Amino acid sequence: MKVQNKNIVVTGAGGGMGRQLVLALLNKGAGVAAIDINKEALDETASLAGKNGTNLSCYVLDITNNLAVIETVDVILKQFKTIDGLINNAGIIQAFVGVNELDYDKIDRVFNVNFWGTLYLTKAFLPHLLTRPEAHIVNVSSMGGFMSFPTQTIYGASKAAVKILTEGLYAELKDSAVRVTVIHPGAIATNITVNSGLAGPAVDAGNSKNEGMALSPVIAADLIIKAMEKNKFRATIGKDAWVLDKLYRLSPKIATNFIGKMMKKSLARQGS
Structure with a gap:
């Protein structure tokens, strides 16, 4: 869908x-309903939109609150009249600890944002999307959604749930006008650590160049929109996600052991 x-x-x-998706979509001539729990962050996105801001509306919403989601979707539909696409991009990670050390409230929070938030928005918009001549749902999973990353096990499980949800939707909606795509990003230079309530350095997410080994969100957003416009079933975003996808397909055990070693080294460096 163009x-x-x-x-x-x-x-x-x-x-x-999410911000870069909004800005890129506006640049391509789309109207955008931007959702975030943080009003100040949304205001900054709107400011960066500049002259394209006339095609942008912002909505402060906690996507883990299903009643609030339903109410906000009603407001969006009344304002825009028609919605043609939904990109479920919002997500958080967990603290870098094992399942044994992770409290249930932290587990619930990760699943509430990553899985239930995605499901709530999808369920709320789907009846309307099914009335459109063409429509598209894009759900952002993770490379942690197709293979395990120790100390991010709950995060990965929530993103694996997004993967299966999306692939199931694809099969259910195959004969409709609604296309469905699952996205598996690798390391992206964003502030997801800080936004997840965890300690970490701030990142210049607007930098169009790579941040170390992490892919710029500007480039990632462009690749996601291209996958959407090409009606792809799935897309890996970043060389790391592409390589790990191939390695996991070759041998899940070897891939799991490899990532385990890499995670141990990374956590050791952070602790030193």
Whole structure:
């Protein structure tokens, strides 16, 4: 589905990939309903939109609150009249600890944002999307959604749930006008650590160049929109996600052991 002259909803629009998705969609001539829990972050996104801001509306929403989601979707539909696309981008990570050390409230929070938030928005918009001549749902999973990353096990499980949800939706909606794409980003230079309530350095998410080994969210957003416009079933974003996807397909055990070693080294460096 080409995004020009379409109205598209983006969650997690206050920063990182979400912000860059909003700005890129506006540049391509789309109308955007931007959703985020952080009003100040949304205001900054709106400010960065500049002259394209006339095609942008912002909505402060806690996507883990299903009643609030339903109410906000009603407001969006009344304002835009038609919505053609939904990009479920909002997500958080967990603290870098094992399952044994992770409290249940932290586990619930990760699943509430990553999985339930995605499901709530999808369920709320789907009846309307099914009435459109063409429509598209894009759900952002993770490379942690197709293979395990120790000390991010709950995060990975929530993103694996997004993967299966998306692939199931694809099969259920295959004979409709609604296309469905699952996205598996690798390391992206965003402030997801800080936005997840964890300690970490701030990142210049607007930098169009790579941040070390991490891919710029500007480039990531462009690749996600291209996957959407090409109606791809799935897309890996970043060389790391592409390589690990191939390695996991070759041998899940070897891939799991490899990532385990890399995670141990990374955590050791952070602790030193």
